[in-house]
Amino acid sequence: MGSWSGTVVLLVTISAAVLSTPLINQLQPGQEWPQLVKQPSHESVEVISEKSTGEVEGELVIVKPQVDKTEPEDEGNEDEVTPEIDFKTKSLIEGKEDTQKVDYTGAQLWKVSTQKDGWRIVLSRLRRRNLISTWGTNGTTIDILVQPHAIQNVTNALKRENIPFDVIIEDLQTRINQENPPLDENEIELQDRRGHRMNWKQYHRLEDIHGFLDYLAKTYPAIISVKSIGKSHEGRDIKLLRISNGNPTNKAVFIDGGIHAREWISPATVTYFINQFAENFDVEHDDIKNIDWYFIPVLNPDGYEHTHVRDRLWRKNRRPGSGLRGCAGVDLNRNFGYRWGGKGTSNYPCSEIYRGPRAFSEPESKAVQEFFQNTAAKFSAYLTYHSYGQYILYPWGYDNAVPPDHNDLNDVGNNMAQAIKSVGNDNYMVGSSSNLLYPAAGGSDDWAKSLGIKYAYTIELNDQGTYGFILPTQYIEPVAKESLASLRVLAAAVHKI
Ligand code: 0X9
Ligand code: ZN
Numbered sequence: 001m002g003s004w005s006g007t008v009v010l011l012v013t014i015s016a017a018v019l020s021t022p023l024i025n026q027l028q029p030g031q032e033w034p035q036l037v038k039q040p041s042h043e044s045v046e047v048i049s050e051k052s053t054g055e056v057e058g059e060l061v062i063v064k065p066q067v068d069k070t071e072p073e074d075e076g077n078e079d080e081v082t083p084e085i086d087f088k089t090k091s092l093i094e095g096k097e098d099t100q101k102v103d104y105t106g107a108q109l110w111k112v113s114t115q116k117d118g119w120r121i122v123l124s125r126l127r128r129r130n131l132i133s134t135w136g137t138n139g140t141t142i143d144i145l146v147q148p149h150a151i152q153n154v155t156n157a158l159k160r161e162n163i164p165f166d167v168i169i170e171d172l173q174t175r176i177n178q179e180n181p182p183l184d185e186n187e188i189e190l191q192d193r194r195g196h197r198m199n200w201k202q203y204h205r206l207e208d209i210h211g212f213l214d215y216l217a218k219t220y221p222a223i224i225s226v227k228s229i230g231k232s233h234e235g236r237d238i239k240l241l242r243i244s245n246g247n248p249t250n251k252a253v254f255i256d257g258g259i260h261a262r263e264w265i266s267p268a269t270v271t272y273f274i275n276q277f278a279e280n281f282d283v284e285h286d287d288i289k290n291i292d293w294y295f296i297p298v299l300n301p302d303g304y305e306h307t308h309v310r311d312r313l314w315r316k317n318r319r320p321g322s323g324l325r326g327c328a329g330v331d332l333n334r335n336f337g338y339r340w341g342g343k344g345t346s347n348y349p350c351s352e353i354y355r356g357p358r359a360f361s362e363p364e365s366k367a368v369q370e371f372f373q374n375t376a377a378k379f380s381a382y383l384t385y386h387s388y389g390q391y392i393l394y395p396w397g398y399d400n401a402v403p404p405d406h407n408d409l410n411d412v413g414n415n416m417a418q419a420i421k422s423v424g425n426d427n428y429m430v431g432s433s434s435n436l437l438y439p440a441a442g443g444s445d446d447w448a449k450s451l452g453i454k455y456a457y458t459i460e461l462n463d464q465g466t467y468g469f470i471l472p473t474q475y476i477e478p479v480a481k482e483s484l485a486s487l488r489v490l491a492a493a494v495h496k497i
Helices: 002-020 117-128 148-160 172-179 185-194 206-219 265-279 301-309 363-374 406-424 444-450 473-495
Strands: 108-113 132-137 141-146 165-169 224-231 237-243 251-257 291-296 379-387 391-394 429-432 455-461
Touching: 108 117, 108 148, 117 132, 117 141, 117 148, 141 148, 206 224, 206 237, 206 265, 206 301, 224 363, 237 265, 237 363, 251 265, 251 473, 265 291, 265 379, 265 455, 265 473, 291 473, 363 444, 379 444, 379 473, 391 406, 391 444, 406 429, 406 455, 406 473, 444 455, 455 473
Parallel strands: 251 291, 251 379, 379 455, 391 429
Antiparallel strands: 108 141, 108 165, 132 141, 224 237, 237 291, 391 455
């Protein structure tokens, strides 16, 4: 029975994939997907094997399903294990995590000064004791999520050391509840007439986003096509949309979103770009029209869905956990194969920055690798959208070093930031990610740069820690609009290479 139903599911899944993925020879002129040529490489991809130290076996850990950005002061690997205690719901204890939504009632977001080195050490200690977890950071402050039972302890610890802090969010669950209100009836009616459910007044489920991509491919077959480049752990499609006027001399730009599940503004922004180019292609600037655009709005579809149905603050993919601990998930932005396993990564499966057992161990990152191995498109830029902090970051991320053409990356980054400023008045900082943020190896940006793709950036979208990951829906349009202005600057730069 089990295997028969498994076969049925498999057949249905395969036929659904076949139906939704146009075959190459069914595509209109201009739609062919370039195949089978490797990207030029100015530096060979180096894969460092996993260190054998640090793995801890056979210890019962209660899964805390969120947080822990690499702290800037963490210099080396996060190989030392810090068991993480769940402060939210007993249902998340091993093996029972499928039953209910994670509740963040009473959890608070604080902005804490890190101006003195000693203060960072105090915070690291609190984090190790699982009293806090760290979110975003800038040069002078760090945002920390304080677990409800720890509020008194953490207050005492900070006051004792005279560390200044502000409470930014009093109750995280209230914010989560308010974040994505349902649409009114007019909008629902409009959606039916439009032929897809996508808009930029709401954060959408994966089904809406993928439905939107399919709708565009059907509506604009001369310039748009969609295909699945692979399946996630849980069998969801990783959909890639291509927009091209078919000009054979075009350069190509690759854009991904949603590597980190909880960073909802990222898929929202990437789909905004897609909508703008698709719906206005004829009147678009030549810089836009003469580029082959490749978009993956949700590179981590399982994680994204998990944040909608179970844990709003989930970051990683949904690789199933194994063993006693059973911690799920790999940080996809530590799983790409350039300097894999280096600084700012962990080999502990329960860590938020777990790098996975080996480079490209995950179907989601593997799908991207294979796509690049098999395409003849000439990529000049690779943009990966994240949140939050308002940064335009370029390689290297793995360590404090920059590529030889860092001045070009810096100049174009600054021009992009200026465009954002002039459209939406938001300030974005520009620099190499190891310098500006923290060293973290295995990111998609470093890997793209290692393939010889000139303009590789990680864009950390809004905000700067007022709402953090829980950015209210009224910010979607302004953030995406100003970001589109920066994408136009990037497109112009690509034509000048
Ligand atoms: O830590 C990350 O993966 C990114 N920040 S986030 O808050 N969205 O998680 C920054 C990645 C920068 N790039 C590299 N370190 N390669
Ligand atoms: Zn991210």
